[in-house]
Amino acid sequence: MRPRGTGEWLAYGLLYLSIVLVTLPVAAIFFILVSRGYSAVNWEFLSSAPRMGMRAGGIFPAIMGTLLLVLGTIAIALPLGIMAAIYLSEYSSRGRLNRLIHLAIVNLAGVPSVVYGLFGLGAFVLFLKIGVSLLAGCLTLALMILPVIITASEEALQAVPQSFREASLALGATRWKTIWNVVLPSALPGILTGAILGVSRAAGETAPILFTAAAFFLPRLPRSIFDQVMALPYHLYIITTQVPNIPQKVQYGTALVLVALVLLINASAIVLRSYIRWRRSW
Amino acid sequence: METAACIIDVNKLNFYYGKFQALKDITLCLKPHKITAFIGPSGCGKSTFLRTLNRMNDLIAGVRINGKVLIDGRNIYAPDMDVVELRRRVGMVFQRPNPFPMSIYDNVTYAPRMKGQSRGLDDLVERTLVRAALWDEVKDKLKVSALSLSGGQQQRLCIARALAADPGILLMDEPCSSLDPVSTLRIEELMQDLKSEYTIIIVTHNMQQAARVADYTGFFLSGELIEFGDSNKIFTKPDDKRTEGYITGRFG
Ligand SMILES: Nc1ncnc2c1ncn2[C@@H]1O[C@H](COP(=O)(O)OP(=O)(O)O)[C@@H](O)[C@H]1O
């Protein structure tokens, strides 16, 4: 559609400009990462541990560490978040307490990640004596992404037509059976969207794992959930700020792998979501 | 009317949405194996009344009810009444067809599955769909999404889904209001056919429909049951001026 008149042109121009301004930096980041980092990325880089004070070798333990952190985080946050959302959306009466809880959750989403990191250190590492470990990191990250998952799940549950609930209850199904058989399956794609957003955040954040899980250098995989792990964002931070004389392509290569990993996790969740939608609509 | 013959016996029923009184002092007796229709202008409380019979109004916050509703002689608002059991006994078909986004088969078997039944479902699906006059149209695509059916077929599926719960009483809230005339006719025929086994209570804004299908008709106005009795009588020589005004089309 072609705009007519000066006012229309102005609006069109501004809107168009905003799209350029939004996409340009993203494209630029990709371009820089790929052009400067691709030469570092090869099989050895992906599959071996760092050597020579992290100046050579690969980033395998950091990749695995991030994957483990993300998996553990989702395993904790998704069920917990969905259950909380079900309670808020389906069981609690929409009174003042409910609004207060809601407000608290929305505000938690805005708390800086370093605060979660400090909380994790205090609560999980020191008070519960879990120590700096994969588990403490997952718990901290889970806490951080819970608001995102709860909010998205609640919205997804609210979007399920009331007529489905009424139909099920009128057939003599109990409340829980109605939720389990009718409401949750319909809300699942929306809930997965929340999970995707949460995973992206969990995979990319440094501050929450800084004091709770991340090892400066650990050229092996964790042996248990009480072991420390390397993680890509933290490793990237280390090799860009703490270690001198690192070839630039290693830094860009690590960043490229981190971004690619997040995209990969997101892509698989999106595929899963489309599959569920497709199965439900035949 | 004799109490013994009432399958549903409503006594001085009042219903409030917060401060707003939607039903005023309703007293009536519904006979088994009959079709009873409720008519009246929109907003007069027909749906509210229907939903008091299977306690669907329980889902709405801030409602209040007093009076008695006896079904099979039991007060359904008594504290020891099991709502789940009540709703199995009193099925409901809604104004807009609302099949679940599942296969036709899974829709029909929903209520039995929720009861924990897992055997004999194939038979049940066939029997129920035949009963709902839908079998011939869908027998080759039972695993297909219910949402792929036409509106009229969806509504017959919803009737089948309700019948599969094995209710004795079927509530229908304007079941034909979103359907074309041909589908409407099919559902009316179906109701006549089901009458021998079920007690059917239908809300409709369509007076011709009430006159065609119902043995008894009640006329609601502003939350009051103005007149209730034989359909023939209501539609030919009603006692109340307001009923006459409504059925002759002077308002509503
Ligand atoms: N959930 C509700 N909360 C408050 N008022 C309602 C609600 N549902 C219906 N009402 C009111 O109750 C009256 C009767 O409604 P309803 O039973 O739906 O009428 P009908 O089915 O005859 O059109 C109307 O005035 C309507 O505005």
Ligand SMILES: [Mg+2]
């Ligand atoms: Mg209505």
